[in-house]
Amino acid sequence: MPSTLYRDTAITDARGPNLQVGVSILVRDARIAWIRATGGEEDPGPDVEVVDASGGTAVPGMVDAHSHVTMPGGAHWIERGLDPPEALLRGAEENGRLLTQAGVRWARDVGAPLGVDPVDGRHRALSLGLRDRWRGRSDRPYIRAAGTWVTRAGTLSPGLAAEAEDADALLAHALRQVDDGADLVKLYLDGPDPATAPWSADEVRRVVDACHARDVRVTAHATRFDGTRVCAEAGVDAIEHGFEIDADTAQLMRRRGIVLVSTLTVMRSWRSFATTTALERFTTDEGRARIAARDEAGIASVRACHDAGVAIAAGTDFGGGSPRANAIAWEVEALVDAGLEPWEALAAATWRGGELLGEPEAGVIREGGPADFLLVHGDPLSDPRALWRVWRVAWDS
Numbered sequence: 590m591p592s593t594l595y596r597d598t599a600i601t602d603a604r605g606p607n608l609q610v611g612v613s614i615l616v617r618d619a620r621i622a623w624i625r626a627t628g629g630e631e632d633p634g635p636d637v638e639v640v641d642a643s644g645g646t647a648v649p650g651m652v653d654a655h656s657h658v659t660m661p662g663g664a665h666w667i668e669r670g671l672d673p674p675e676a677l678l679r680g681a682e683e684n685g686r687l688l689t690q691a692g693v694r695w696a697r698d699v700g701a702p703l704g705v706d707p708v709d710g711r712h713r714a715l716s717l718g719l720r721d722r723w724r725g726r727s728d729r730p731y732i733r734a735a736g737t738w739v740t741r742a743g744t745l746s747p748g749l750a751a752e753a754e755d756a757d758a759l760l761a762h763a764l765r766q767v768d769d770g771a772d773l774v775k776l777y778l779d780g781p782d783p784a785t786a787p788w789s790a791d792e793v794r795r796v797v798d799a800c801h802a803r804d805v806r807v808t809a810h811a812t813r814f815d816g817t818r819v820c821a822e823a824g825v826d827a828i829e830h831g832f833e834i835d836a837d838t839a840q841l842m843r844r845r846g847i848v849l850v851s852t853l854t855v856m857r858s859w860r861s862f863a864t865t866t867a868l869e870r871f872t873t874d875e876g877r878a879r880i881a882a883r884d885e886a887g888i889a890s891v892r893a894c895h896d897a898g899v900a901i902a903a904g905t906d907f908g909g910g911s912p913r914a915n916a917i918a919w920e921v922e923a924l925v926d927a928g929l930e931p932w933e934a935l936a937a938a939t940w941r942g943g944e945l946l947g948e949p950e951a952g953v954i955r956e957g958g959p960a961d962f963l964l965v966h967g968d969p970l971s972d973p974r975a976l977w978r979v980w981r982v983a984w985d986s
Protein backbone atom coordinates (compact mmCIF):
# COMPACT_ATOMS: atom_id res chain seq x y z
CA MET A 590 0.00 0.00 0.00
CA PRO A 591 1.51 3.38 -0.93
CA SER A 592 2.15 5.98 1.76
CA THR A 593 0.34 9.32 1.66
CA LEU A 594 2.02 12.61 2.45
CA TYR A 595 -0.38 15.43 3.36
CA ARG A 596 1.70 18.53 2.72
CA ASP A 597 1.36 22.04 4.13
CA THR A 598 -1.87 21.77 6.10
CA ALA A 599 -2.87 23.47 9.31
CA ILE A 600 -3.60 21.12 12.19
CA THR A 601 -5.50 21.12 15.48
CA ASP A 602 -5.73 18.54 18.24
CA ALA A 603 -8.66 20.46 19.80
CA ARG A 604 -6.72 21.09 23.03
CA GLY A 605 -6.28 24.83 22.61
CA PRO A 606 -7.41 27.87 20.62
CA ASN A 607 -4.59 28.06 18.05
CA LEU A 608 -3.95 26.20 14.82
CA GLN A 609 -0.48 25.09 13.94
CA VAL A 610 0.22 25.95 10.29
CA GLY A 611 2.71 24.64 7.73
CA VAL A 612 2.53 21.01 8.77
CA SER A 613 3.09 17.81 6.81
CA ILE A 614 1.72 14.43 7.89
CA LEU A 615 2.96 11.10 6.55
CA VAL A 616 0.53 8.19 6.64
CA ARG A 617 2.00 4.73 6.23
CA ASP A 618 0.16 1.44 6.78
CA ALA A 619 -2.89 3.33 8.10
CA ARG A 620 -0.85 5.00 10.84
CA ILE A 621 0.66 8.45 11.25
CA ALA A 622 4.37 7.79 10.66
CA TRP A 623 5.34 11.37 11.42
CA ILE A 624 4.14 14.97 11.74
CA ARG A 625 6.73 17.60 10.74
CA ALA A 626 7.00 21.23 9.76
CA THR A 627 6.57 21.30 5.98
CA GLY A 628 10.00 22.96 5.64
CA GLY A 629 11.61 20.12 7.60
CA GLU A 630 10.03 16.98 6.16
CA GLU A 631 11.89 13.72 6.51
CA ASP A 632 12.34 11.47 3.48
CA PRO A 633 8.92 9.84 3.15
CA GLY A 634 10.42 6.80 1.44
CA PRO A 635 9.40 5.27 -1.89
CA ASP A 636 5.90 4.90 -3.30
CA VAL A 637 4.33 8.06 -1.87
CA GLU A 638 1.23 9.89 -2.96
CA VAL A 639 1.66 13.58 -2.17
CA VAL A 640 -1.55 15.45 -1.37
CA ASP A 641 -1.44 19.24 -1.44
CA ALA A 642 -3.42 19.88 1.75
CA SER A 643 -2.96 23.63 1.76
CA GLY A 644 -5.70 25.97 2.90
CA GLY A 645 -7.29 23.45 5.16
CA THR A 646 -7.01 21.95 8.59
CA ALA A 647 -6.31 18.41 9.75
CA VAL A 648 -8.79 17.50 12.49
CA PRO A 649 -8.96 14.35 14.64
CA GLY A 650 -11.56 11.84 13.49
CA MET A 651 -14.75 12.91 15.21
CA VAL A 652 -16.87 11.09 17.77
CA ASP A 653 -20.66 11.34 17.58
CA ALA A 654 -21.34 10.62 21.24
CA HIS A 655 -25.11 10.26 20.87
CA SER A 656 -26.16 8.36 17.82
CA HIS A 657 -28.62 5.68 16.73
CA VAL A 658 -26.92 3.99 13.81
CA THR A 659 -29.79 1.68 12.94
CA MET A 660 -32.36 4.43 12.45
CA PRO A 661 -32.62 6.97 9.64
CA GLY A 662 -33.96 10.17 11.25
CA GLY A 663 -36.22 12.59 9.37
CA ALA A 664 -39.51 14.11 10.47
CA HIS A 665 -41.09 10.65 10.93
CA TRP A 666 -38.20 9.32 13.02
CA ILE A 667 -40.43 7.72 15.68
CA GLU A 668 -42.34 5.57 13.16
CA ARG A 669 -39.11 4.54 11.45
CA GLY A 670 -37.96 2.79 14.62
CA LEU A 671 -40.69 0.19 14.02
CA ASP A 672 -39.55 -0.64 10.48
CA PRO A 673 -38.49 -4.28 9.97
CA PRO A 674 -34.89 -5.20 10.83
CA GLU A 675 -33.97 -5.67 7.17
CA ALA A 676 -34.97 -2.07 6.38
CA LEU A 677 -33.23 -0.70 9.48
CA LEU A 678 -29.98 -2.48 8.68
CA ARG A 679 -30.10 -1.31 5.06
CA GLY A 680 -30.48 2.23 6.35
CA ALA A 681 -27.63 1.67 8.77
CA GLU A 682 -25.28 1.02 5.85
CA GLU A 683 -26.28 4.38 4.42
CA ASN A 684 -25.63 5.96 7.83
CA GLY A 685 -22.20 4.35 7.99
CA ARG A 686 -21.31 5.91 4.65
CA LEU A 687 -22.65 9.31 5.69
CA LEU A 688 -20.78 9.24 9.00
CA THR A 689 -17.51 8.45 7.28
CA GLN A 690 -17.97 11.19 4.71
CA ALA A 691 -18.75 13.64 7.52
CA GLY A 692 -15.50 12.77 9.31
CA VAL A 693 -17.02 10.73 12.14
CA ARG A 694 -14.68 7.86 13.06
CA TRP A 695 -16.52 6.73 16.20
CA ALA A 696 -20.24 6.50 16.85
CA ARG A 697 -21.52 5.88 20.36
CA ASP A 698 -24.85 4.17 19.74
CA VAL A 699 -27.19 4.85 22.64
CA GLY A 700 -30.18 2.74 21.72
CA ALA A 701 -31.34 0.46 18.95
CA PRO A 702 -34.63 -1.35 18.32
CA LEU A 703 -34.87 -4.96 19.44
CA GLY A 704 -35.28 -7.47 16.63
CA VAL A 705 -34.01 -10.62 15.01
CA ASP A 706 -30.82 -9.76 13.15
CA PRO A 707 -31.31 -11.16 9.63
CA VAL A 708 -27.59 -11.95 9.35
CA ASP A 709 -26.71 -13.63 12.65
CA GLY A 710 -30.25 -14.68 13.63
CA ARG A 711 -29.93 -13.36 17.18
CA HIS A 712 -32.76 -11.53 18.93
CA ARG A 713 -31.16 -8.51 20.52
CA ALA A 714 -30.58 -4.83 19.86
CA LEU A 715 -29.88 -4.48 16.15
CA SER A 716 -26.84 -2.26 16.74
CA LEU A 717 -24.81 -5.12 18.23
CA GLY A 718 -24.47 -7.37 15.20
CA LEU A 719 -23.87 -4.33 13.05
CA ARG A 720 -21.04 -3.21 15.36
CA ASP A 721 -19.38 -6.59 15.02
CA ARG A 722 -19.73 -6.70 11.24
CA TRP A 723 -18.33 -3.19 10.75
CA ARG A 724 -15.20 -3.93 12.79
CA GLY A 725 -12.11 -3.48 10.65
CA ARG A 726 -13.83 -1.61 7.82
CA SER A 727 -12.31 1.75 6.97
CA ASP A 728 -15.53 2.92 5.27
CA ARG A 729 -17.57 2.47 8.43
CA PRO A 730 -17.16 4.09 11.85
CA TYR A 731 -16.21 2.17 14.96
CA ILE A 732 -19.35 1.53 16.96
CA ARG A 733 -19.70 1.33 20.72
CA ALA A 734 -23.27 0.31 21.43
CA ALA A 735 -25.63 0.37 24.39
CA GLY A 736 -27.98 -2.34 23.23
CA THR A 737 -31.58 -1.25 23.44
CA TRP A 738 -33.12 1.42 25.65
CA VAL A 739 -34.09 0.22 29.12
CA THR A 740 -37.34 2.01 29.94
CA ARG A 741 -40.22 2.07 32.36
CA ALA A 742 -43.07 0.17 30.70
CA GLY A 743 -45.37 2.51 28.81
CA THR A 744 -42.75 5.07 27.82
CA LEU A 745 -41.74 4.18 24.24
CA SER A 746 -43.55 2.42 21.40
CA PRO A 747 -44.44 -1.17 22.40
CA GLY A 748 -41.94 -3.72 21.09
CA LEU A 749 -39.18 -1.21 20.47
CA ALA A 750 -37.18 -1.38 23.71
CA ALA A 751 -36.71 -3.34 26.96
CA GLU A 752 -39.59 -2.36 29.22
CA ALA A 753 -39.39 -2.76 33.00
CA GLU A 754 -42.42 -2.83 35.27
CA ASP A 755 -40.39 -2.52 38.48
CA ALA A 756 -36.87 -1.97 39.79
CA ASP A 757 -35.95 -5.68 39.71
CA ALA A 758 -36.90 -5.83 36.05
CA LEU A 759 -34.91 -2.64 35.46
CA LEU A 760 -31.78 -4.33 36.76
CA ALA A 761 -32.49 -7.55 34.87
CA HIS A 762 -33.04 -5.74 31.56
CA ALA A 763 -29.88 -3.69 32.04
CA LEU A 764 -27.79 -6.79 32.69
CA ARG A 765 -29.45 -8.54 29.77
CA GLN A 766 -27.98 -5.85 27.50
CA VAL A 767 -24.54 -6.62 28.93
CA ASP A 768 -25.10 -10.34 28.39
CA ASP A 769 -26.12 -9.59 24.80
CA GLY A 770 -22.76 -7.89 24.23
CA ALA A 771 -23.51 -4.22 24.86
CA ASP A 772 -20.53 -1.94 25.48
CA LEU A 773 -22.55 0.34 27.75
CA VAL A 774 -26.07 0.49 29.21
CA LYS A 775 -28.62 3.17 28.44
CA LEU A 776 -31.40 3.87 30.92
CA TYR A 777 -34.39 5.98 30.01
CA LEU A 778 -35.16 8.45 32.78
CA ASP A 779 -38.08 10.14 31.10
CA GLY A 780 -41.07 8.04 32.12
CA PRO A 781 -44.67 7.60 31.08
CA ASP A 782 -45.29 10.80 33.02
CA PRO A 783 -42.61 13.05 31.52
CA ALA A 784 -42.43 15.37 34.52
CA THR A 785 -41.67 12.59 37.03
CA ALA A 786 -38.59 10.38 37.10
CA PRO A 787 -39.66 6.76 36.60
CA TRP A 788 -37.07 5.42 39.08
CA SER A 789 -35.57 6.56 42.37
CA ALA A 790 -31.88 7.36 42.81
CA ASP A 791 -31.47 4.14 44.84
CA GLU A 792 -33.02 2.08 42.05
CA VAL A 793 -30.75 3.65 39.45
CA ARG A 794 -27.70 3.30 41.69
CA ARG A 795 -28.29 -0.43 41.97
CA VAL A 796 -28.04 -0.69 38.17
CA VAL A 797 -24.95 1.51 38.09
CA ASP A 798 -23.19 -0.61 40.71
CA ALA A 799 -24.07 -3.88 38.98
CA CYS A 800 -22.89 -2.61 35.59
CA HIS A 801 -19.71 -1.12 36.99
CA ALA A 802 -18.98 -4.48 38.60
CA ARG A 803 -19.00 -5.85 35.05
CA ASP A 804 -16.85 -2.99 33.75
CA VAL A 805 -19.70 -1.43 31.78
CA ARG A 806 -20.67 2.23 31.98
CA VAL A 807 -24.20 3.46 32.44
CA THR A 808 -25.72 6.44 30.76
CA ALA A 809 -29.18 7.93 31.07
CA HIS A 810 -31.54 9.65 28.73
CA ALA A 811 -32.94 12.54 30.75
CA THR A 812 -34.48 15.58 29.14
CA ARG A 813 -36.40 16.84 32.18
CA PHE A 814 -35.13 18.14 35.48
CA ASP A 815 -36.48 15.39 37.71
CA GLY A 816 -34.85 12.48 35.88
CA THR A 817 -31.60 14.40 35.50
CA ARG A 818 -31.43 15.02 39.23
CA VAL A 819 -32.07 11.36 40.03
CA CYS A 820 -29.28 10.33 37.66
CA ALA A 821 -26.82 12.83 39.08
CA GLU A 822 -27.55 11.58 42.61
CA ALA A 823 -27.29 7.96 41.49
CA GLY A 824 -23.86 8.56 39.94
CA VAL A 825 -24.44 7.50 36.34
CA ASP A 826 -21.48 8.02 34.01
CA ALA A 827 -23.24 10.39 31.63
CA ILE A 828 -26.48 12.22 31.08
CA GLU A 829 -27.86 12.39 27.55
CA HIS A 830 -29.69 15.55 26.39
CA GLY A 831 -30.03 17.16 29.86
CA PHE A 832 -32.19 20.01 28.65
CA GLU A 833 -33.16 21.18 32.17
CA ILE A 834 -29.94 21.24 34.20
CA ASP A 835 -29.64 23.94 36.86
CA ALA A 836 -26.43 25.27 38.40
CA ASP A 837 -26.69 23.07 41.49
CA THR A 838 -27.14 19.87 39.48
CA ALA A 839 -24.28 20.90 37.21
CA GLN A 840 -22.04 21.23 40.30
CA LEU A 841 -23.10 17.78 41.44
CA MET A 842 -22.29 16.39 37.98
CA ARG A 843 -18.83 17.95 38.04
CA ARG A 844 -18.06 16.58 41.50
CA ARG A 845 -19.09 13.10 40.42
CA GLY A 846 -17.39 13.28 37.02
CA ILE A 847 -20.66 12.87 35.14
CA VAL A 848 -20.40 13.87 31.49
CA LEU A 849 -23.11 15.84 29.70
CA VAL A 850 -23.77 14.55 26.19
CA SER A 851 -25.35 17.50 24.44
CA THR A 852 -27.84 17.06 21.60
CA LEU A 853 -28.82 20.62 20.71
CA THR A 854 -28.95 19.58 17.05
CA VAL A 855 -32.34 18.01 17.71
CA MET A 856 -34.04 21.36 18.29
CA ARG A 857 -32.32 22.89 15.28
CA SER A 858 -33.65 20.05 13.21
CA TRP A 859 -37.18 20.51 14.60
CA ARG A 860 -37.03 24.20 13.87
CA SER A 861 -36.24 23.46 10.24
CA PHE A 862 -39.37 21.28 10.05
CA ALA A 863 -41.51 24.39 10.55
CA THR A 864 -40.98 25.15 6.86
CA THR A 865 -40.13 21.73 5.39
CA THR A 866 -43.14 19.76 6.71
CA ALA A 867 -46.86 20.20 7.23
CA LEU A 868 -46.73 18.53 10.65
CA GLU A 869 -48.60 20.67 13.13
CA ARG A 870 -46.33 20.05 16.06
CA PHE A 871 -43.61 21.84 14.12
CA THR A 872 -45.57 24.37 12.09
CA THR A 873 -48.11 25.95 14.41
CA ASP A 874 -47.32 29.00 16.51
CA GLU A 875 -47.73 26.87 19.61
CA GLY A 876 -45.44 24.17 18.27
CA ARG A 877 -42.78 26.65 17.25
CA ALA A 878 -42.94 28.33 20.66
CA ARG A 879 -42.59 24.99 22.46
CA ILE A 880 -39.53 24.06 20.40
CA ALA A 881 -37.96 27.48 20.85
CA ALA A 882 -38.43 27.21 24.62
CA ARG A 883 -36.81 23.77 24.67
CA ASP A 884 -33.93 25.05 22.56
CA GLU A 885 -33.36 27.93 24.97
CA ALA A 886 -33.51 25.60 27.97
CA GLY A 887 -31.04 23.22 26.31
CA ILE A 888 -28.62 26.05 25.62
CA ALA A 889 -28.97 27.32 29.20
CA SER A 890 -28.22 23.80 30.49
CA VAL A 891 -25.06 23.55 28.37
CA ARG A 892 -24.03 26.94 29.73
CA ALA A 893 -24.64 25.82 33.32
CA CYS A 894 -22.56 22.69 32.75
CA HIS A 895 -19.79 24.58 30.99
CA ASP A 896 -19.66 27.18 33.77
CA ALA A 897 -19.47 24.40 36.37
CA GLY A 898 -16.64 22.64 34.54
CA VAL A 899 -18.66 19.57 33.52
CA ALA A 900 -17.09 17.61 30.65
CA ILE A 901 -19.29 17.95 27.56
CA ALA A 902 -19.35 15.46 24.69
CA ALA A 903 -21.16 16.29 21.45
CA GLY A 904 -23.94 14.12 20.07
CA THR A 905 -26.44 14.60 17.30
CA ASP A 906 -29.13 12.06 18.31
CA PHE A 907 -29.37 11.15 14.63
CA GLY A 908 -31.81 8.34 13.97
CA GLY A 909 -33.27 8.18 17.49
CA GLY A 910 -34.12 11.81 16.97
CA SER A 911 -34.85 13.59 13.73
CA PRO A 912 -31.33 14.58 12.57
CA ARG A 913 -29.56 12.64 9.83
CA ALA A 914 -26.24 10.86 10.25
CA ASN A 915 -24.00 13.59 8.83
CA ALA A 916 -24.89 16.37 11.32
CA ILE A 917 -21.97 16.45 13.78
CA ALA A 918 -20.92 19.90 12.51
CA TRP A 919 -24.37 21.16 13.50
CA GLU A 920 -23.76 20.15 17.12
CA VAL A 921 -20.36 21.85 17.20
CA GLU A 922 -21.98 25.02 15.85
CA ALA A 923 -24.69 24.79 18.49
CA LEU A 924 -22.16 24.38 21.30
CA VAL A 925 -20.38 27.52 20.12
CA ASP A 926 -23.71 29.34 20.15
CA ALA A 927 -24.14 28.07 23.73
CA GLY A 928 -20.91 29.76 24.78
CA LEU A 929 -18.13 27.22 24.26
CA GLU A 930 -15.01 28.40 22.47
CA PRO A 931 -14.76 26.77 19.03
CA TRP A 932 -11.84 24.62 20.19
CA GLU A 933 -13.84 23.48 23.22
CA ALA A 934 -16.77 22.58 20.98
CA LEU A 935 -14.42 20.65 18.70
CA ALA A 936 -12.98 18.94 21.79
CA ALA A 937 -16.55 17.87 22.62
CA ALA A 938 -16.80 16.28 19.17
CA THR A 939 -13.41 14.56 19.39
CA TRP A 940 -11.36 13.57 22.45
CA ARG A 941 -14.08 14.29 25.02
CA GLY A 942 -16.18 11.67 23.28
CA GLY A 943 -13.14 9.38 23.26
CA GLU A 944 -12.74 9.79 27.02
CA LEU A 945 -16.42 9.05 27.51
CA LEU A 946 -15.96 5.83 25.56
CA GLY A 947 -12.77 4.96 27.41
CA GLU A 948 -11.04 4.76 24.02
CA PRO A 949 -7.67 6.52 24.17
CA GLU A 950 -7.27 6.59 20.36
CA ALA A 951 -10.70 8.11 19.69
CA GLY A 952 -10.70 11.79 18.76
CA VAL A 953 -6.92 12.01 18.99
CA ILE A 954 -4.37 12.94 16.32
CA ARG A 955 -0.78 12.05 17.18
CA GLU A 956 2.40 10.72 15.70
CA GLY A 957 2.39 6.94 15.90
CA GLY A 958 -1.40 6.80 16.23
CA PRO A 959 -3.92 5.57 13.67
CA ALA A 960 -4.47 7.75 10.60
CA ASP A 961 -7.86 8.72 11.98
CA PHE A 962 -8.00 12.33 10.85
CA LEU A 963 -9.83 14.35 8.26
CA LEU A 964 -9.16 17.49 6.29
CA VAL A 965 -11.61 20.36 6.21
CA HIS A 966 -11.43 23.44 4.05
CA GLY A 967 -11.01 26.41 6.34
CA ASP A 968 -10.37 26.98 10.04
CA PRO A 969 -12.70 25.20 12.47
CA LEU A 970 -11.21 27.11 15.40
CA SER A 971 -12.51 30.43 14.12
CA ASP A 972 -15.51 29.11 12.19
CA PRO A 973 -17.07 25.80 13.27
CA ARG A 974 -18.99 25.68 9.97
CA ALA A 975 -15.71 24.59 8.39
CA LEU A 976 -16.57 21.14 9.76
CA TRP A 977 -19.29 20.86 7.11
CA ARG A 978 -16.52 21.12 4.49
CA VAL A 979 -14.79 17.77 4.90
CA TRP A 980 -12.89 17.11 1.68
CA ARG A 981 -10.78 14.12 2.65
CA VAL A 982 -10.92 11.40 5.27
CA ALA A 983 -7.41 10.01 5.80
CA TRP A 984 -8.52 6.62 7.17
CA ASP A 985 -10.62 5.89 4.09
CA SER A 986 -8.56 7.25 1.21
Ligand SMILES: [Zn+2]
Pocket residue numbers: 655656657699700906909910
Ligand atom coordinates in the same frame (compact mmCIF):
# COMPACT_ATOMS: atom_id res chain seq x y z
ZN1 LIG B 1 -31.18 9.44 21.40
